[in-house]
Amino acid sequence: MNACPRAFIVGHPVAQSRSPLIHGQWLREFGLAGSYEKIAVRPEDLAGFVRGMREAGFVGGNVTVPHKAEIMALADGVDDAARAIGAANTLWFEDGRLMAGNTDVTGFLANLDEEAPGWDRRGGNAVVLGAGGAARAVIHGLLQRGFAVDIANRTRGRGEALAAEYPSGVRAWSWDDLAQPSGAAALLVNTTSAGMEGQPPLGVDLRVLHRDALVADIVYSPLETPLLRDAGARGHRTVGGLGMLLHQAVPGFERWFGVRPSVTPQLRSLVEADVPRR
Ligand code: ATR
Numbered sequence: 001m002n003a004c005p006r007a008f009i010v011g012h013p014v015a016q017s018r019s020p021l022i023h024g025q026w027l028r029e030f031g032l033a034g035s036y037e038k039i040a041v042r043p044e045d046l047a048g049f050v051r052g053m054r055e056a057g058f059v060g061g062n063v064t065v066p067h068k069a070e071i072m073a074l075a076d077g078v079d080d081a082a083r084a085i086g087a088a089n090t091l092w093f094e095d096g097r098l099m100a101g102n103t104d105v106t107g108f109l110a111n112l113d114e115e116a117p118g119w120d121r122r123g124g125n126a127v128v129l130g131a132g133g134a135a136r137a138v139i140h141g142l143l144q145r146g147f148a149v150d151i152a153n154r155t156r157g158r159g160e161a162l163a164a165e166y167p168s169g170v171r172a173w174s175w176d177d178l179a180q181p182s183g184a185a186a187l188l189v190n191t192t193s194a195g196m197e198g199q200p201p202l203g204v205d206l207r208v209l210h211r212d213a214l215v216a217d218i219v220y221s222p223l224e225t226p227l228l229r230d231a232g233a234r235g236h237r238t239v240g241g242l243g244m245l246l247h248q249a250v251p252g253f254e255r256w257f258g259v260r261p262s263v264t265p266q267l268r269s270l271v272e273a274d275v276p277r278r
Contacts (some may be wrong), residue, residue, distance in 0.1 A: 005034040007256045010041040010049060016214050017060055019068040022249045022273055026261040034257055036061075043070065048100070050074045053091075059256045060092035061104065062249075063100075068133065076101035085136040088123055089248070091141070092255040104137035107248025109145065112216065114247070119187065119214055120145040128150060130191035131159040131172075134218055138191050143169055150181035154192070161228035178210040187214040195225035197276060202227050218239050222276045229278075242271060 009019045016037070024038035041251045046067055059108045063071045064203065068087035073076050075091065077100035082088040088100035110167035112119045123146045128135055131153035139149050139162075149170045153159030159172035173181055188209060194202040196219045204227070211217070220241035228238045254260040 002057055003063050005059040005066060005256060006057045007036045007059055009048045010039045010042055010061060012066060012271055014038045014040045018271055018274060019249060021274060022246060023253055025267055025270055030259055031259055046070060047074055062252060063089055063091060072100050081105045084140055087133050090252040103248040103251045106143045107244045109141045110247035111243030112239055113244055116214055116237055122186060123147060123185060125150055125181060127185045127188045128191055131162045135191040138189055142255060152178045170190060176209040178204060181208060182202055182208040185213055186215060190217045191198050191226055195219050195227050197221045206230055211235060218244055222278050224278050231254035
C-alpha cells in the first residue's frame, strides 16, 4: 500500500458532506498516515477524474450526487448491490481493477440491527415512503431480510414503476391509501427528503400504524425529524438516519486503508455535534 493513501468524496456540490468527519476520525483513531478529501467534480469532469485517480495516489473514495449512477459506467466492475439498485457510492481497486459498489444497503440494515435488535425477527410487511434512489437501497435491504414491501409515493406512477421492477414481493400504493398497507406493517421507513432541514415535514397520519410498528427515517439532519418525534410520542420504537450514514462508511474505509473500523459512541457524538438536533 502507498505510504500515504488518499481517499475522497466526489460530488457536486460536496461541501455539505459529513463523510470527511467520519473517515478523519477513523484515520486518527488508527494513527494512519492517509487522507480523506472532499473534491467537487462537475459531471463533465467525472471521467477525467476517474482516469487520473491512480496517478494522484487515490486508493478509492465515495461518490455522491449527482454521480451515483454515472460512475458505474466508468468503473471496470460493479458489485451486486450497486447493480441491483442502479447506483454506486463507493470506489476501490481490486486486483488492479476499479470497482464501484453500493454500501447503503448494508448501512441501512446495520443501523437497524444496532438500534433495534430483533427488528426483522417476525418479518411481515414494511411500508416504504418514497420511490427515489434512497428507496431502492432500503427496499433491496428489506427484501434481503424477507419482508414484503409496500411502497407509498407522493407521485403514484413513480412508485408503481419501481414496484414493477421486482418480480414479486413489492406493491405500490397511492399516498392517500397509505392506511391500507400500514395497519399490519411491522415497520415504516421514510426515504423521502421530507422532514430534512429546510424541507417541509412529511404529512402522514401515524394513527394508521399498529402500535408495535417500528418507525425509521433515513433523514439524519435534523437528528430528530418531525416523523420520529411524532412516532416517539405515540409510543413507537424509532430509529434515526445517522447510524445509516456511519455504518455505510465502514466497508469503504476497510477497503482503502486495510482495517475495519467500528461505529463507536465517540464517533456518533462527533458527527451528532455537527448536525442540528431538531
Ligand atoms: P433520493 O435519491 O434521495 O431518494 P429523489 O430520487 O429525488 O431522491 O427522490 C425523492 C423522493 O422523495 C421521491 O419519492 C419524492 O416523491 P415524488 O416522486 O412524488 O417526487 C419524495 N418527496 C420529496 N419531497 C416530498 C414531500 N414533501 N412529500 C412527500 N414525498 C416527497
